[in-house]
Amino acid sequence: ETGVTQTPRHLVMGMTNKKSLKCEQHLGHNAMYWYKQSAKKPLELMFVYNFKEQTENNSVPSRFSPECPNSSHLFLHLHTLQPEDSALYLCASSQGISGDSYEQYFGPGTRLTVT
Amino acid sequence: GQSLEQPSEVTAVEGAIVQINCTYQTSGFYGLSWYQQHDGGAPTFLSYNALDGLEETGRFSSFLSRSDSYGYLLLQELQMKDSASYFCAVRDSWGKLQFGAGTQVVVTP
Numbered sequence: 001e002t003g004v005t006q007t008p009r010h011l012v013m014g015m016t017n018k019k020s021l022k023c024e025q026h027l028g029h030n031a032m033y034w035y036k037q038s039a040k041k042p043l044e045l046m047f048v049y050n051f052k053e054q055t056e057n058n059s060v061p062s063r064f065s066p067e068c069p070n071s072s073h074l075f076l077h078l079h080t081l082q083p084e085d086s087a088l089y090l091c092a093s094s095q096g097i098s099g100d101s102y103e104q105y106f107g108p109g110t111r112l113t114v115t
Numbered sequence: 116g117q118s119l120e121q122p123s124e125v126t127a128v129e130g131a132i133v134q135i136n137c138t139y140q141t142s143g144f145y146g147l148s149w150y151q152q153h154d155g156g157a158p159t160f161l162s163y164n165a166l167d168g169l170e171e172t173g174r175f176s177s178f179l180s181r182s183d184s185y186g187y188l189l190l191q192e193l194q195m196k197d198s199a200s201y202f203c204a205v206r207d208s209w210g211k212l213q214f215g216a217g218t219q220v221v222v223t224p
Contacts (some may be wrong), residue, residue, distance in 0.1 A: 028211040042119070043158070043202065044216070045212065050210075056211060060223070079181070090157065090158070091172060098208070101210060102146055102206055103163065104160065105160070108157045
């Protein structure tokens with residue numbers, strides 16, 4: 001257990017559905033991240049939040065909408081996804097984004113399949 | 116552009132030593148991290164190098180040469196449980212990580 005939980009662990013959705021992924025960290029960290037991991041590809045950073053403020057949007061399509069209501073919770077709202085969006089979505093947290101805050105703690109991920 | 120290169124797969128026997136190389140071309144380099152990921156699991160942090168030299172943590176060691184834009188992860192006394200994917204990742208000054216594609220390490224009896 002890394003102190004970062006994600007729900008659901010598996011999700012199958014149609015292209016017209018709307019769903020949300022949830023991430024919660026119990027580590028007292030101030031920064032949270034969303035990554036996408038597709039087969040045979042590097043982890044891709046999607047969004048970064050620091051003290052609830054979005055500091056990075058890595059050219060992610062608008063069908064992915066993040067929300068960070070507080071430093072412990074992070075959501076990824078999904079709508080009108082495409083089959084190529086099927087992947088493992090990982091949440092991570094760190095103490096901060098600068099200085100000695102180099103270690104990121106990852107959740108187990110949500111395996112998303114878009115049909 | 117920015118890129119990280121690491122081998123796609125390495126196979127070795129139990130008790131052996133494996134070195135996973137990582138070369139990078141990035142802007143705003145701050146440090147090099149290594150993560151381990153077992154099948155179906157979350158990536159877990161192994162080590163971090165911000166300065167040149169070798170960092171040792173038990174059976175795993177990591178090395179960085181900033182002038183050569185090169186680093187490696189050394190796995191010693193390999194065990195079956197070390198079978199996993201290993202990712203190098205460059206950290207920039209804003210805390211962002213850019214990951215390599217990963218090296219699948221297969222440990223055989």
